[in-house]
Amino acid sequence: MVTGFATRAIHSGQEPDPLTGSVVVPVHATSTFAQDGVGNLRSGYEYARTGNPTRTALEAQLAALEGARFCRAFASGMAAEDTLFRALLRPDDHVVIPIDAYGGTFRLVSTVLADWGVRFSAVDLSDLDAVRAAILPETKLLWCETPTNPLLSIADVSALASIADEAGVRLAVDNTFASPYLQQPLSLGASVVVHSTTKYLGGHSDVVGGAVVTSDEELAADLARLQNGMGAVPSPFDCFLTSRGIKTLAVRMERHCDNAERVVEALESHSAVSSVLYPGLPAHANHEVAAKQMRRFGGMVSVRLAGGEEAARALCAATKVFILAESLGGVESLIEHPGAMTHASTVGSPLEVSADLVRLSVGIEDGDDLVEDLLQALATL
Structure with missing residues (x-):
């Protein structure tokens, strides 16, 4: 069957x-x-x-x-x-x-x-x-x-x-x-x-x-x-x-995606953010490919900060709901600075990650709380 x-x-x-x-x-x-x-x-x-x-x-x-x-x-x-x-x-x-x-x-x-x-x-x-x-x-x-x-x-x-x-x-x-x-x-x-x-x-x-x-x-x-x-x-x-x-993957992924879309919407026009990286955005280089081969666009969002590395590190330190930690995909929302954390091994190589980049693993908390947390953190920059 x-x-x-x-x-x-x-x-x-x-x-x-x-x-x-x-x-x-x-x-x-x-x-x-x-x-x-x-x-x-x-x-x-x-x-x-x-x-x-x-x-x-x-x-x-x-x-x-x-x-x-x-x-x-x-x-x-x-x-x-x-x-x-x-x-x-x-x-x-x-x-x-x-x-x-x-x-x-x-x-x-x-x-x-x-x-x-x-x-x-x-x-x-x-x-x-x-x-x-x-x-x-x-x-x-x-x-x-x-x-x-x-x-x-x-x-x-x-x-x-x-x-x-x-x-x-x-x-x-x-x-x-x-x-x-x-x-x-x-x-x-x-x-x-x-x-x-x-x-x-x-x-x-x-x-x-x-x-x-x-x-x-x-x-x-x-x-x-x-x-x-x-x-x-x-x-x-x-x-x-x-x-x-x-056993709960299907319901969790729907909530991850819902919340990620809320976060993207809130960050895309923020003056402290120079760009939002998310496959669900029509401006994403391969959005059409993602739409073809994916059910939805996922719970991961990356942002580049207009204030460079200093702003990126400050954002990571200022969130209250988003936890500063490596890894991703859990029910709780995480924030990290890839250049100094998960991707430190690429420093000095062609794969080095820009220092102004912050990666968000958007969890399944209340979407309003996640957006409010990021906005208050950005306001401190």
């Missing part, structure tokens, strides 16, 4: 426990599982690093939301990303990343993987000719983030998928900012999707995790091998918290 997104979010992988009838998947807090004979596994589980029923339930839930066959959950978004890169790349291989990639991705590619012999090029993914030119004979992966962090650039996933297919490389999409509620890259032609489940999927700023989702059986098997061999797996309780968060 074909079901809607919210129904899948609540029920996929979440069947009542067959022994007790519990409607919530139990937290299987065990490191090992009894065997009924040597190699005779009672229910397919032997050791919790290799597999755990609570993790299996989460992986089934995530796969269903992305319209995929397979999912592997990890201890963090970066662990998920690193595992995927190691599944697809070898020394002397090449990867294309966005010119405004997440700082953690840039750090991973430019330091950790570079030490392993992997090379990279950073390009504007909205410039399709530049993407084609960046793909080398050694390129194995086209890494896409859309919307990007923190500039909220939009890439055309379908167009990138066509380029990747022509070049014989895989297209991976970090879908963290959009969440599967707003965007499903596999349906647009991507080979694989990555999430920091810490963000909108968990949704409550109380758990760290990651996931890789694909319908490619061979890739899924290799991810399972690396997941077990490298061991960066989430705990059963982490899986429980993430799964619980996912």
Whole structure:
């Protein structure tokens, strides 16, 4: 039976426990599982690093939301990303990343993987000719983030998928900012999707995790091998918290989007703000692409301050409802200065973030309170 997104979010992988009838998947807090004979596994589980029923339930839930066959959950978004890169790349291989990639991705590619012999090029993914030119004979992966962090650039996933297919490389999409509620890259032609489940999927700023989702059986098997061999797996309780968060993803994302639109409207004409970056604005460079491939435009908003870095830092210090903190996607609203916080690793590189930029993760509080908080903070500049 074909079901809607919210129904899948609540029920996929979440069947009542067959022994007790519990409607919530139990937290299987065990490191090992009894065997009924040597190699005779009672229910397919032997050791919790290799597999755990609570993790299996989460992986089934995530796969269903992305319209995929397979999912592997990890201890963090970066662990998920690193595992995927190691599944697809070898020394002397090449990867294309966005010119405004997440700082953690840039750090991973430019330091950790570079030490392993992997090379990279950073390009504007909205410039399709530049993407084609960046793909080398050694390129194995086209890494896409859309919307990007923190500039909220939009890439055309379908167009990138066509380029990747022509070049014989895989297209991976970090879908963290959009969440599967707003965007499903596999349906647009991507080979694989990555999430920091810490963000909108968990949704409550109380758990760290990651996931890789694909319908490619061979890739899924290799991810399972690396997941077990490298061991960066989430705990059963982490899986429980993430799964619980996912069940309210649809209603939360609608409120995030509603509030973000309110914030954008209030900030767009403010004299202290030089520009508002939000895919929902008709003036956004790739607004039409976003409208084509996203259900709505998300809960992330970035602003550039007319007063430069000093004003940006002052704004971060002056809010009362928006909490100064890294991360995003939780029910509470957060504010941060990317250049000095989440994207400090890009300083001095072509990916360096402008010092006048402030990133807002708009939560699900009362919209009036969020607008009032930002306006009072801007009045102090």
